Amino acid sequence: MKNYASRRNILQGLIASTILVGFDTVNSSWVAFASTADSFVNLPHLDGVLYADDDTRANAADDFGHLVRRYPKAVLKPGSIDDIVNIIKFARTHNLKVAARGQGHTCFGQAQVEDGVVIDTSTLNKIHDISADRAIVEAGVRWSELLQATLPQQLTPPVLTDYLELSVGGTLSSGGIGGATHRYGVQVDNVLELQVVTGKGHLLTCSPYQNQDLFETVLAGLGQCGIIVKATIRLIKAESNARVFLLDYDDLAAFTHDQRLLIEDERFNYVEGQIVSDSKGGWRYLLEAASFYTPPNEPDNTSLLSSLSYTQGTEKIEDKTYFDFLNRLAPTVAFLQSIGVWSNPHPWIDLFVPATAVEKYISEVVSTLTLADTGNSPILLYPVKTDRFTLPLFRVPNEQIVFLFAILRTAPSDDDTTSARMLADNRRLFERNRDLNGTRYPVGATAFSQEDWQQHFGSVWSRLVNAKRRYDPDNVLTPGQGIFTSF
Template identity: 50%
Template structure:
């Protein structure tokens, strides 16, 4: 039995559990009172206690707080089907939280005021693991899948930098990492899914079966269905990773070298960031080559022609898992210091390569170190041709740059948070003007009109999918799309 199962059972001990809903008072009841509608039979529990509901009113952003009426801790996929159907009949809203507080929700996206939040971390079983794929519950986290697949020399093709995220959570948004230039995003590497639609129907979908739902749910931001299981592609991976870090003092050369590297494919992983250097800023290239002991990479060949600053190169070797999990020690430190719990008004952008240099320089000129709160600034490209997911909106350009301002609000005051969110909004307006798109997990206030622009030219297709799969708008109101 896993520690997560034990802790979940401990949580449920003494918790206030709902058994009925009163449609007149629009409230839950822990006893079957007169006029109340009994809940459907559940393998798990619907929790009413303040601690459970308060936990579900927060996310990684710690900016917006909407307290639900109840939290479903499902004991099975059948519980999710039953509660979506119940919510639809009673005119309630419902959303899946992929492990409360994970970083793919920073602005209340998975919160449901006066509704039901599903704690998907309760479903976290790896059901099958074969040579080419893994069939997993949506609450499984990427690091858990990686630990299970690596003994067979297998890995998901794309991993986010932080692998504590849940599989269902990133498939609802996108899931980007340094391997995306070759493989696309995580949503481009899911083979099939079990989805509970807003109608309360459990549907298995893939590229060959129920394709419209498959295309809608990937990067669908929870609007059409709740991903409950997914078959994720696995690929062969070598056990060691050699990491090369080097600094550039010229943004133009940095961006050109990055684009060159994703085209010639000499590295397995290509990322980059903007870092503090000598009182100013520099651009750090981070590239990785995977290898087998005895067949070490040829450094001189791999680094040939790159125009980084002499004397700045750092080369380190480690295991593939330690590289994939490299943020864990830092995040543990941030948690110990209490900074991990500070507000995170993040901003992730997809910038067309044709204007990336000018746009990045413009934004950086307006972004102080204090604005970042020691949070990182990511900057790296991928190829648009690797993307297969219709509702993952990216600019119309051959190469697209992820440009992320992963802010921490220091001091964590409401005034500072509001100022940073306002700055995010101003940057997004400028991004839209140059043909860019957001990666919509951010702390940016967006109107329905903003969402229509974001999904253009697929807005009508998006709206049609909502009418088809969630006609009563039961699912995920926190995005504010409709």
């Protein structure tokens, strides 16, 4: 009886998870058991598993934004890179769309695909090699995992995003910005080589010296020409500690002036900033900077703070380990997860504002902005130098310094009206910034038409179109971005 129950449980589990074996080309539907129908096509060999159960599909139909839901027909959890090659070839043959999903941290359905196949790259999470100046990793590796592997060798990726639980493939598809960007560019500027599966199902190696056009249209290319499956990331020496400075400002012009000064003379390793609510009403500004060091060498506080115009006596200075500083959001995220807020809708907006217009633009925004408009969530504002950016599809204003401006909004759960209002406000803020020759960092939730995308890519639009025709001629890849709705 025990053996019978065990076999029955296994069978029920297989049925519940709906592991697929074939595809019905007439009805455009997956088949869980072998069929004798003429329209039945066997799946290619897979080292992993293709799922079509409701739970797996529902998970892939959602993302961190919880604003857009598109249900795939199946979800591939690959056991090898060959699985991605095979499933893309299969999808291309049978007119199916495909999207790669790392940690699902997109905000507006970018990694979703209706009635197609989502590739869950989190199962491709092997760190292949770490040497003196580089690491070779699969796309599903999280940056926290890579950092924990490199630090014992006193090495670190040059640029890390504020939240470390993002996948390598995910951030390299969009850019990957952080507090060290003013020194080292974004994460895509620190890639030495890629392995990519194109929309034709070809596995290609690319770098600045091999298949350069593919390299430059996959990095920050929003998944349009290929799926990153392996990356070689540049590494630099890691210090063991971080001295963190929090400086308070009540004047926007003084705040942005000091931020510009700090990134120009590079006295700090890390520079960011926030717009924070004032207990007396309105908004104040918080400059966050860090100097990395290894004892017995220590930063000179007086030198680091010289000539800055922050509110004297309000500064906070704290020493942390390098890892704890970079991973500082982990306790906050754990708390938000424990109270359920992490699963609320997140209508985020991320923009690049020209430095020549930043005071005017931000003054206009904060003059009417309320805490309710943000859902009590962070507002980021910090500068970066555009001469650090080397990839053509990472679009920023044509100025030497631009400011990342991001409202990381949280909307109440089950309140579509508030989410819709925040999305409408995102569009309004985008258009105002666009009219000032600003651009969008396309990781948030802002409705975009094909015309918007063409304007966004500007002078490199034809380059992206030509690469799409070469590497994904049947428009198989990443439809959730909405860049090529027809091709």
